[in-house]
Structure formats: structure tokens, C-alpha cells
Amino acid sequence: MKLDPRHLEILAAIVESGGLTEGAALLGKSQPSVSRSVSLLEDRVGEPLFLAARRPLQPTELGLALAQEGKRILEAGRHASWLVDEHRQGLSGAVRVAGTPIFMDGVISSVIAEFQAEHPNIRIDQSYGYPAELLSKISSETLDVAILPIRPADLSEEYEFRQILPGRNVIACRVGHPLARKTEVKLEDITEYSWIAPPANSPLFRDLRNTLDGIGVRELKISFTGGSLSAVVNVLAGSDSLTVLPFSVVFMMQRQNMMTSLPIKIGDPDRHLGCVMRRDRRMSATSNRFLAFVERKFELLDRLICKA
Amino acid sequence: MKLDPRHLEILAAIVESGGLTEGAALLGKSQPSVSRSVSLLEDRVGEPLFLAARRPLQPTELGLALAQEGKRILEAGRHASWLVDEHRQGLSGAVRVAGTPIFMDGVISSVIAEFQAEHPNIRIDQSYGYPAELLSKISSETLDVAILPIRPADLSEEYEFRQILPGRNVIACRVGHPLARKTEVKLEDITEYSWIAPPANSPLFRDLRNTLDGIGVRELKISFTGGSLSAVVNVLAGSDSLTVLPFSVVFMMQRQNMMTSLPIKIGDPDRHLGCVMRRDRRMSATSNRFLAFVERKFELLDRLICKA
DNA sequence: GATCAATATAACTTTGGGTTATGAAGCTCG
DNA sequence: CGAGCTTCATAACCCAAAGTTATATTGATC
Known part of the structure; x- marks a missing residue:
């Protein structure tokens, strides 16, 4: 006997709120709707879920037990909704980021640390690599963001480049x-x-x-x-x-x-440090949030460096 | 964002069984049905739940997290179904039984003990009372079974009487x-x-x-x-x-x-011990099971007594 | 690149949950 | 005890969506 989980949710709401009308309000549905849902559930169960002809609608033992399960379902559903919201706002999930070793260890890692302090629910999957391989990973969507020293002109149309520091x-x-x-x-x-x-x-x-x-x-x-x-x-x-x-x-x-x-002037490379991602912007909200964070932090860093 | 718990169940089944087709089989539905349900869920969530263009269908992080919740829902649903089955077979729930004090304490209580040993999930709500009040409780459905010494002829048509011991x-x-x-x-x-x-x-x-x-x-x-x-x-x-x-x-x-x-013959009362319940037999399976048990046990007891 | 299996799409039916309007039935209280 | 209020049940309708079968697409594999 397979029961409709929505029915159990409704039952839970009614039992919890103490009435059919209140339960309907709790769920944002009309009273007749939940009334019929309960009847349907009772039909399927084959046993009464509420004591008949009692005004402060009182659940039977079975009704109470099933409402318990309904409550579990309701909670799981609420948690699921929460997960979705978190994800959509880019407040959870993971960002796969990679870059050249020296930059990652020397500069990026501390930015990542700051990001994680602010967003403990976001996981950072960091790896190392040189431009050619990282770009191919971006293409195959096994990487969200690459942070590379690169000559923007070398980049194909497929990618978007956002400079975060001038090459020096x-x-x-x-x-x-x-x-x-x-x-x-x-x-x-x-x-x-x-x-x-x-x-x-x-x-x-x-x-x-x-x-x-x-x-x-x-x-x-x-x-x-x-x-x-x-x-x-x-x-x-x-x-x-x-x-x-x-x-x-x-x-x-x-x-x-x-x-x-050393206080000696040497030629600057024609590469600039920047974030690379797919141009089509099919990036998760989480990745976007990370990206924005990195850009912001590097803007500050750039100013500090210029003053120095 | 309210998600349909059935969608989460489907998601869980797919993730658990490792494929859309297997998931459909697991749920006893057709493959296109679950396929579309997943699409619908993805539409509502607004994020992919499975990595696109991957054949051993692989869930995204969010997909995995939601599947977790789906599993909870699935389990709550299964438990609910189990509860219903138990109840319908009269293997759980409660029986409200009452009788005259002497009989209850002297004979019935040990039968109840045996019953409970056999059916630990059934609760017995026992109380005491004399015939008049117990019959009215039967009528008002606040009592399932009364065990009374009574003259069957005195009983109105409303009640059913089942003798379990002759008066002596x-x-x-x-x-x-x-x-x-x-x-x-x-x-x-x-x-x-x-x-x-x-x-x-x-x-x-x-x-x-x-x-x-x-x-x-x-x-x-x-x-x-x-x-x-x-x-x-x-x-x-x-x-x-x-x-x-x-x-x-x-x-x-x-x-x-x-x-x-004492070895002295005295007149037997014209009352006989028996179970009384509503004639309309709107009794729960649990009560029926209890009733059958009591009748069986008293049949044995009656034989023992006759031999003595 | 041919083949096979898995997934997606299409077209259609049916279930059932959503609504409003309205009827029936308990509770409450003078 | 009946008037009045509240709460629940029914009716009639609409439509979203789950279910079906048949078929097309698409990855994986060799």
C-alpha cells in the first residue's frame, strides 16, 4: 500500500494545527481541498484517521502515527527547499578553481581563506595547472574558474577573461x-x-x-x-x-x-593575471559569488600594491 | 519554493539505483514518467540535478543533497505504509476493555498478560465497571469490549454477547x-x-x-x-x-x-460470563483479534475447569 | 562509424488536487 | 433548547501533471 506523501503532509499539518481549516491555512490551500485529501487518504488506508462527529477534530491512534510520518516528510521537504535556496543564492555547493602554482600559493590561497571565512558552507576544490590544460578543463566543464597569467589576446572567443592584476x-x-x-x-x-x-x-x-x-x-x-x-x-x-x-x-x-x-627595473611580462571562465556564463551562482569576491579582493590588493 | 515530495522520492530512487531506467523500475513506473518528473523538478529548482551529457547518469551536488531528503521521505512513507498494514491486520493499536473487578483481576488479567506476550505492539487499556455503565460505554464507543457476567436475555439487540464461561x-x-x-x-x-x-x-x-x-x-x-x-x-x-x-x-x-x-453444592447464577460488544461489528481489527484470543483461551480454561 | 542501451520527446488519457459556492453538522451561549 | 457561529463535507468545475505507449536522440563501446 503506497501512500501519497503529500497526503501525509496534509495530515501532519492538520494534526499539528489542530483543525482542518487551520491546517489548510498552514499549507496555503483551501479548506475543501485538504478535506478531500483527507477523505482520499482515509479511503486508501481503509481506516478512519479522525474520530467521527467530534468537533475539535481528534485524530485516531493511526491518524496520529501517520501524522508523525507526515511531519518527517514535511521537514525533509522544508530542508530540501532550503538547500535549493542556498544553492540558488550561491551560498552553498562547491567551486572548482585552479591556477598556476606560484600565484595560487602566493596570493590566491589567502583570498580563498577569506572567502571561506565568509562562506563556510561553500567548498573550494582547488587544484594546480598551467594555462593550456586549465583552459581545456574549463571547456569540458570540469573546472569552474581558472586564475592565470595570460595574454588576453591569446584567448579564444570561447572564454571570458577578467583581469585582476597587471603583470609585473x-x-x-x-x-x-x-x-x-x-x-x-x-x-x-x-x-x-x-x-x-x-x-x-x-x-x-x-x-x-x-x-x-x-x-x-x-x-x-x-x-x-x-x-x-x-x-x-x-x-x-x-x-x-x-x-x-x-x-x-x-x-x-x-x-x-x-x-x-631588488630596486631594479625589469621588463613587465605581457601576461596579466585574471580569472578565466566560459563565456556562455553557465556558471553556478556559487561560482559567480566566488568570482565577485576574488575580483573585489584583488581590487583592494591592486591599490595597496600601487601605493607601495 | 515548495517542492513536490514525490519528485524528491523519484530523485532518491534514481540516485540510489544508479539510473533513470532502474529508478523507474524500482518505483514501478515507466521510464518516460520519471524522466519527465525529473525535468519538472529541475525546472522548478532552476538548477541541473544531473550532469548533462554523462551516461552513467551522475547527480550534481545539489541533486545528491536533494536525493538525501528524498530518501528520508521515501522511508517515512514506507514506515507509514507499514503502520497501516499493521493496523489493518490488527497487530497494533489499542483495545479498550473493561469488566467487573473480581473477574478482571481473577481471570481476565492473566489472559491479557498472555495476549500481550504475543502482541507486544498492541496496547490494552483496561478499566473496571459494572454492567450498566459498561454497556453505555460500549454504546458511546468509548469502550471496545466489556467482559461481564450477564443474563444474555437481558441484553438489548444493540449488543452482541459471546459467552466464554458458564456461570458457576x-x-x-x-x-x-x-x-x-x-x-x-x-x-x-x-x-x-x-x-x-x-x-x-x-x-x-x-x-x-x-x-x-x-x-x-x-x-x-x-x-x-x-x-x-x-x-x-x-x-x-x-x-x-x-x-x-x-x-x-x-x-x-x-x-x-x-x-x-468447599465441597457443597450451591445454586448457579443465571448470569454467564461473556464478551459484549456492539452488534454492528464496527470494531477495529485489533479488537477482533483480542476478542478471538480471549475466546480461545477461555475455551481451554473451560475444559480445564470441567475436568476439575 | 555502427551498434546497443539509456534517456528524451511526443501525443494522448486519466487521475486528482486546486478552486468557489453551498450545504450540513457540532459547539456555544443566552 | 433553539439561534447563531464555526467548522467540516459536498458539488461542480478546471487544469496541472502523472501515467501510458511509441518513437526519436544521444552517449558509450567496440
Whole structure:
């Protein structure tokens, strides 16, 4: 005997509110409607659910027991509705975000931390990757947002790009590095130090090559390569090596007195950091909320950096 | 946003069974039906519930969360159905039964105990009362079954009567009473003992008067009156007083060596013990089951008594 | 790319829940 | 105890939607 869950809901409402009319009001239906629903339920059950000819409508034992189940159904339904609302407002669910390792660890992660403090019900699925693969993941909808240093012109029409920071690289070194004390650093000062290089396939590695080419460094001694940001930071802190990093990353690290940048002007990359997503905007409300948050935070960060 | 609980059930079935077709089978519906129900639910929710263009149909986060609620609904519904089945088979619910105090305490209560051992989900609401009031309770449907010593002819057409024991009274005394040892007790032996009388308004009290009148006892010394069966038993056990009780009660008490009956023949009452209920048989399956049980048990008891 | 299985769509029927209007039946109270 | 009020039941209608079968699409798989 399969019962209609809506009937059980109605029964629960009636029992809870103590009357057929009140129950109808509670459910936002008309009184005759619930009256008939109850009759139908009674027909199917084959037993009376209310004591006949009693005015303060009194449920039978069975009626009471079924109303109990109806209450469960009502609550499950309410919870489901709540879940939907949360989801539609982008207050729950998950955002799949990925980016290049150095940026993610150096800048984005702290923004994500702030976001999670504000939205504890939203899960962030973070991963790392370089532009080509992340764009394909965006296409196949296995990724919601990519945060990449990229040349906007390189991007196909399929994607939307929102710049969050202008590209700007600096030469970084440990705090207390011999060169860091100088007010001006010249080319020949640099050449004697060895270099820490990002992974060879990363955009940053190309930036490093371009930068050093630009300032005339032909031959570079590479003392360490391939590590994550924290590896780079540790090696940097424990040696006099130099490296090329986005200024934003150095800026964040400066706060923790982990590293500093040399007062030497190097060419900026033609890539800019920004969020990439599908242009068709079939993104969840949650992703949109995350996106807006990131943009807002980076706007603030950009201002701070400009002042520095 | 109010969601249809049936949609959530369907969603749960699909997610649980891993496919739309299997889900449909699980619910005993056609595949197109559930397919459309899901579309409808998705329309209302405004978000996809399944990842598009994926063959082993995979729910989204929201889909999964809603399916969880659907499962709750499904389970509540199943439990409700189970409750109905139990009720219809008379395996749950309550029976309101009442009877005269002496019979209830002396005989019926142990039958009720057996019944409850067999049907732990059925509640017995027992109460005491004398015929007139119990019959009116039957009429007003505040009582399901009355167990009464009654003259069937006295009963109006409204009621149905089912005899469970023939009326038979005896004179009872404590085990070890001086008269109990004799093989034959004569009238003059009895007259010197005082009597324990049931409450004055009880049928049994009239039986006592009639009995003693019948055997020629004119003047009776009443030493105790008005108590319940256990009071009577205690007083009886602690004195040489006599009383008149239904043989069935004495029979049950004999098993516990609490009392015995005198070997003297007294007139039987024209009342018989039986179950009374409304003739229209608008009784719950539960009450019917109880009734059948009582009749069965008393049939056995009757045989035992006849042998004794 | 052909094939197979799973899902979606179409077209139609039927159930039943929604409504308003109205009738019947308990309760309350003078 | 009957007038009056409130609450519940019925009637008549409409329409949303669940159910059906038949068929088209679409992924997955080889």
C-alpha cells in the first residue's frame, strides 16, 4: 500500500494545527481541498484517521502515527527547499578553481581563506595547472574558474577573461641580501649571483628567461629549480640566490618578512593575471559569488600594491 | 519554493539505483514518467540535478543533497505504509476493555498478560465497571469490549454477547480451613462462620445473597466488605471467613494455593460470563483479534475447569 | 562509424488536487 | 433548547501533471 506523501503532509499539518481549516491555512490551500485529501487518504488506508462527529477534530491512534510520518516528510521537504535556496543564492555547493602554482600559493590561497571565512558552507576544490590544460578543463566543464597569467589576446572567443592584476615581475631575494640594502642595483651586481628557477614548463620560467635576456644576462647559473613556492621561499631565504617572481607574490611575502625585491627595473611580462571562465556564463551562482569576491579582493590588493 | 515530495522520492530512487531506467523500475513506473518528473523538478529548482551529457547518469551536488531528503521521505512513507498494514491486520493499536473487578483481576488479567506476550505492539487499556455503565460505554464507543457476567436475555439487540464461561459460583475459604478437610459440608457447618462480601452494588453481592437464601442461610455475619479481589484473598487467607466467588476465580487462585472451595453444592447464577460488544461489528481489527484470543483461551480454561 | 542501451520527446488519457459556492453538522451561549 | 457561529463535507468545475505507449536522440563501446 503506497501512500501519497503529500497526503501525509496534509495530515501532519492538520494534526499539528489542530483543525482542518487551520491546517489548510498552514499549507496555503483551501479548506475543501485538504478535506478531500483527507477523505482520499482515509479511503486508501481503509481506516478512519479522525474520530467521527467530534468537533475539535481528534485524530485516531493511526491518524496520529501517520501524522508523525507526515511531519518527517514535511521537514525533509522544508530542508530540501532550503538547500535549493542556498544553492540558488550561491551560498552553498562547491567551486572548482585552479591556477598556476606560484600565484595560487602566493596570493590566491589567502583570498580563498577569506572567502571561506565568509562562506563556510561553500567548498573550494582547488587544484594546480598551467594555462593550456586549465583552459581545456574549463571547456569540458570540469573546472569552474581558472586564475592565470595570460595574454588576453591569446584567448579564444570561447572564454571570458577578467583581469585582476597587471603583470609585473620583480627580482626577489632574501631579506638582508647584500643587494637589498643598496638604493640602486646595477646589472653587473646581479650577474654574480645564482638563480632559482621555477619549473621549466611554467610561464614564470619563460618570464625569467625573457627578463634576464632583457637586461642582458646571457649566462645564468641556476642553483635550484622546480620547486613549489614554499620551496622557492625556503631556498631563497637560506641563500643569496635570486629569482624572478610576480610582484604581487613578493608583496604578500614581504608582509611576513620572508623576502624582498631588488630596486631594479625589469621588463613587465605581457601576461596579466585574471580569472578565466566560459563565456556562455553557465556558471553556478556559487561560482559567480566566488568570482565577485576574488575580483573585489584583488581590487583592494591592486591599490595597496600601487601605493607601495 | 515548495517542492513536490514525490519528485524528491523519484530523485532518491534514481540516485540510489544508479539510473533513470532502474529508478523507474524500482518505483514501478515507466521510464518516460520519471524522466519527465525529473525535468519538472529541475525546472522548478532552476538548477541541473544531473550532469548533462554523462551516461552513467551522475547527480550534481545539489541533486545528491536533494536525493538525501528524498530518501528520508521515501522511508517515512514506507514506515507509514507499514503502520497501516499493521493496523489493518490488527497487530497494533489499542483495545479498550473493561469488566467487573473480581473477574478482571481473577481471570481476565492473566489472559491479557498472555495476549500481550504475543502482541507486544498492541496496547490494552483496561478499566473496571459494572454492567450498566459498561454497556453505555460500549454504546458511546468509548469502550471496545466489556467482559461481564450477564443474563444474555437481558441484553438489548444493540449488543452482541459471546459467552466464554458458564456461570458457576462456589463458597470459597482459605487453604487449610477446618471445613475444607471434610469430604462433605453440611448447612449447619457453614452458619457459624462469618462472611466476606463483595461491594454491595456488584452482581456478585446479589449472587451471594441469592446463594445463601437458596441454602437457607437467613442471617449472615459479614466481617469484611467492599474490597478488591486481592483484598478479599488476603482477608480470606488470614481468617476462617467464607465468601462466594465464581468458580473460575477460585480455580485460578487454587493454582497459587491461595484458596480453595468447599465441597457443597450451591445454586448457579443465571448470569454467564461473556464478551459484549456492539452488534454492528464496527470494531477495529485489533479488537477482533483480542476478542478471538480471549475466546480461545477461555475455551481451554473451560475444559480445564470441567475436568476439575 | 555502427551498434546497443539509456534517456528524451511526443501525443494522448486519466487521475486528482486546486478552486468557489453551498450545504450540513457540532459547539456555544443566552 | 433553539439561534447563531464555526467548522467540516459536498458539488461542480478546471487544469496541472502523472501515467501510458511509441518513437526519436544521444552517449558509450567496440
